[in-house]
Amino acid sequence: MKQRELLKASSVILKKAKEFGASLAGFASVEELKKAPSFSFAPQMQGAGEGIGTRKNDLDLRPGEAVWPDNAKTVLVIAVEHPDDKPEMDWWFGRSDPPGNKVLANVIRQLCTWIADTYNIGVFHMPYHVEKGGTYLKDASVLAGLGCIGKNNILVTPEYGPRVRLRAMTMDVDFPSTGPTRFDPCSTCDEWCRKGCPQKSFENKIYDSKDYGQDILPGRDGSFSRPQCNIQMEKNNVDAKEEVIKESDKPVKLIKYCRNCESACPIGKT
Numbered sequence: 001m002k003q004r005e006l007l008k009a010s011s012v013i014l015k016k017a018k019e020f021g022a023s024l025a026g027f028a029s030v031e032e033l034k035k036a037p038s039f040s041f042a043p044q045m046q047g048a049g050e051g052i053g054t055r056k057n058d059l060d061l062r063p064g065e066a067v068w069p070d071n072a073k074t075v076l077v078i079a080v081e082h083p084d085d086k087p088e089m090d091w092w093f094g095r096s097d098p099p100g101n102k103v104l105a106n107v108i109r110q111l112c113t114w115i116a117d118t119y120n121i122g123v124f125h126m127p128y129h130v131e132k133g134g135t136y137l138k139d140a141s142v143l144a145g146l147g148c149i150g151k152n153n154i155l156v157t158p159e160y161g162p163r164v165r166l167r168a169m170t171m172d173v174d175f176p177s178t179g180p181t182r183f184d185p186c187s188t189c190d191e192w193c194r195k196g197c198p199q200k201s202f203e204n205k206i207y208d209s210k211d212y213g214q215d216i217l218p219g220r221d222g223s224f225s226r227p228q229c230n231i232q233m234e235k236n237n238v239d240a241k242e243e244v245i246k247e248s249d250k251p252v253k254l255i256k257y258c259r260n261c262e263s264a265c266p267i268g269k270t
């Protein structure tokens with residue numbers, strides 16, 4: 001594609017993403033993303049590859065390893081807003097994916113078909129889990145300019161704060177990156193996100209730059225404890241109750257995972 005066509009296509013694709021239901025969308029370069037902090041930190045993390053947030057996979061990938069489709073040049077990352085007044089977007093209905101995840105997958109599916117048909121570009125719908133062929137979605141979003149990683153260790157966007165969920169696809173054409181941005185609301189904030197954590201997951205600095213050979217760490221400064229947060233996730237699993245919902249004729253177990261570090265953040269609240 002010539003430069004002029006490329007620029008035109010990139011703005012049409014980003015517009016299309018919103019038409020299909022994305023709240024935000026942007027491009028990140030695959031080469032840049034491969035150098036992102038999560039890729040270098042993940043293999044060094046204590047308990048890497050076991051337990052928390054790890055899924056069995058057929059690809060035999062270790063933490064920080066990724067498989068990229070042949071010729072993948074650009075990651076198109078989307079965010080869908082999960083507002084406070086629609087908590088059900090995030091609930092697990094028994095073993096079924098939360099409705100919000102279905103929206104994300106549906107937008108990417110539509111984009112894959114439309115982009116391939118319109119521009120004859122090679123596309124790939126990235127799975128959610130990195131070890132199943134996905135990518136670190138927060139790093140991708142930062143590089144695509146959707147927002148920054150807040151002191152709550154998740155993506156904070158100017159428009160919706162941290163209350164978004166993410167998904168991505170690759171394309172085999174080099175579209176210009178749409179980020180990163182200088183947006184950083186945390187530097188002057190009273191850290192409501194951290195104060196609201198029921199497991200005190202940000203209480204101590206548990207990682208030090210000099211031990212990991214990188215300045216960018218979980219929770220930005222090395223204070224996010226994945227095991228502490230996961231205690232809460234397990235508690236939420238145990239506490240899940242059967243409820244009657246309109247989507248099912250039988251009562252189903254509803255798992256409502258903690259979101260305090262998102263909902264306490266004032267950014268993006270109207």
Ligand code: B12
Nearest residue numbers: 037041042053136137149153154155165166216217218257
């Ligand atoms: C495994 C996982 C979990 C595990 C472990 C969490 C963890 N952070 O390690 C558990 C189950 C505990 C968990 C909990 C939660 N998760 Co989770 N999780 C994931 C998953 C699958 C991978 C995350 C991962 O392994 N990251 C890599 C590890 C090594 O690093 P890290 O802790 O994230 O820290 C890195 C970043 O902070 C980054 N970073 C920091 N500063 C900067 C600055 C720049 C410039 C850059 C580029 C990067 C960067 O560098 C750090 C490493 O050095 C992602 C989906 C995905 N495919 O990405 C969702 C994901 C991160 N989770 C998400 C959410 C919402 C949650 C929860 C709120 C629970 C819930 N209700 O869904 C909590 C929040 C915990 C928290 N405050 O971080 C969302 C975040 C959305 C957002 N706004 O960012 C994601 C993207 C999934 C989604 N559906 O969209 N999660």
Ligand code: SF4
Nearest residue numbers: 150186189192193265
């Ligand atoms: S509550 Fe404050 S410190 Fe925490 S993520 Fe939001 S802006 Fe950043």
Ligand code: SF4
Nearest residue numbers: 197229232258260261
């Ligand atoms: S999801 Fe809950 S337990 Fe985990 S870091 Fe956020 S506030 Fe803490």
